[in-house]
Amino acid sequence: MAKVPAAKAPVAKPSPAKGVSLDVRQFRVGADDDGIRLDRWFQRHLPDIGFNTVSRWARTGQLRVDGARAAPGDRVAAGQSIRVPPAEPKAAEAAKPRRERPGLSDDQTAFAQGMVIHRDAQAIVINKPPGLATQGGTKTDEHVDGLLDALEFELEQRPKLVHRLDKDTSGALLVARTARSAAYFAKAFSSRTARKVYWAIVIGVPSINDGMIELPIAKQPGTGGEKMHVDEEEGLPSRTRYRVIERAGNRAAWVELQPHTGRTHQLRVHMAAIGHPIVGDGKYGGKDAFLSGTISRKMHLHARRIRVDHPDGGRVDVRADLPEHFAASLISLGFELSAGDLPLDEEVERKPTREDEKKIARAHAKQVRKGRRGERRSRGPGEERDFRKR
Structure with a gap:
């Protein structure tokens, strides 16, 4: 039997109107x-x-x-x-002007492909530089979405964005190469099974080295949705875990951030709310978000790692190198670059605790009880009476 190619109709007989086929x-x-x-x-x-x-x-x-x-x-x-079924005639409609994307120059294509740090049949990960928006908007002509035509490579189909990074945040940004992987990755991000790890330099040092920030976030009135704030009454639940990697006296700290929810500007709002704004984030930290001396005034927030299950099995697990200003600030503050990559909780090998052993014992006892009930059900009535006599 001849194989029918995917999403391609067989040659139709001449039809009486455009778009109409007389055949099933x-x-x-x-x-x-x-x-x-x-x-x-x-x-x-x-x-x-x-x-x-x-x-x-x-x-x-x-x-x-x-x-x-x-x-x-x-x-x-x-x-x-x-x-x-056969297509049906459609009423003539005024042709809608099709908005064509402008072609990319050789420099733009080279720039886009130079950002790629991982590529496989379903996914591309780029290391987005600070200052480049993920998508276009008012007065925003340069953005990742506008460069995706350069990332088709051998598939010859335009990749699709499945999550975002703020314009001034650098680092790992995953792009889906097919419609199937786009749906798969979008679900992973919405269900929070994808893991994202950020690095930041913050003003001051948190008093707790490993903490969870749980503060609801909402759009700040009067800002047109451009700014967020903590709102205990109307905000959406928001959770951020932070871990201090190193400290520079009481002046600043290098921290790892893991968002457990995906609110707009969540990491920036949460760190400012606990009194430790991200260095360079004047929007949420004001004038107190800047360090004197040689430390850059750019945002010090970087998507260091992204880990997500792959639609074809296995995982995409990629780390993105720091931009120049962030790396220079770490060195200037005396931080050791090799100290940055902390293991995720599930990557730490540990001995079972007393509570773990109790859970294992309870699960084993439950399985034994289920097995015994199954044995009793499998016996016939006569066998049951004989068993009781014995």
């Missing part, structure tokens, strides 16, 4: 579409067919997956066959 069409679900909803599949591959049409086909039994009736909300799997 068969499509094979590709690997990049594995697990998506059927209506989403139509949006990707047959955007001219509206949701109402798809719904009507489903209600009348004309839309089928592997021969079975299907609904728009059903999820499809790679290799399945989608039966699509």
Whole structure:
């Protein structure tokens, strides 16, 4: 039986109107579409067919997956066959002007590809420099999103952003190379299974070396959403773990930050709220966020490490080198660069505690009890009476 290529319709007979086919069409679900909803599949591959049409086909039994009736909300799997009824004439619509992205210069392409620190079939990780926005906005023309055409490489499809870094924050930024990996990584970030580790230099030294900041964050009124603040009544729950790596007397500390939630400017707001703003963060620390001497006035916040499960198995686990100003500040303050990478909790080998041993014993006893109940159920009535006589 001939193999039907993914998301490509067979050659149709001449049709009476543009976009209309007189034949039932068969499509094979590709690997990049594995697990998506059927209506989403139509949006990707047959955007001219509206949701109402798809719904009507489903209600009348004309839309089928592997021969079975299907609904728009059903999820499809790679290799399945989608039966699509003949296309229908559409009312003529005024053509919408298509916004073309400007082509990239050789310098822009070289710059974008020079940021890449990891690349595989599903993911790219770049080391974003400070001062480069992740996405465009008002008065923001230079951004990572505008450079993604340079990162297609051999796949010849535009990568997709799945998370963000602030403009003045440097470091590891993961980009998905396919639609399938974009959905997979987006879920990992939203469910907080992805781990992100940041380095920062902060003013002063926290009194607790390893702590958890739990302060709700909301948009600050009157700032147009440009600034966040701690709001105990209306803020969203926000958690940040910090660990002091080294201290420079009482002047400053080099800290590791792990966000357990993903609020806008969370790390910056939390550190300022406990009295230790990030060096260079005038937005949240004011004039007190700057050190005198040779220390740069740029933001000292860097996404050092990103670790996330890979859609094809294994993990993406990448570290990004520091920008020049941050590395120079560490040296100027007398910090030892080799001290920075602390192990994550699950990476630390430790002996079982007394509480761990109790949990293991309780779990074992539970399994023994379940086994005994299973033995009693497997005996016949006669066997049960004989057992009691003995």
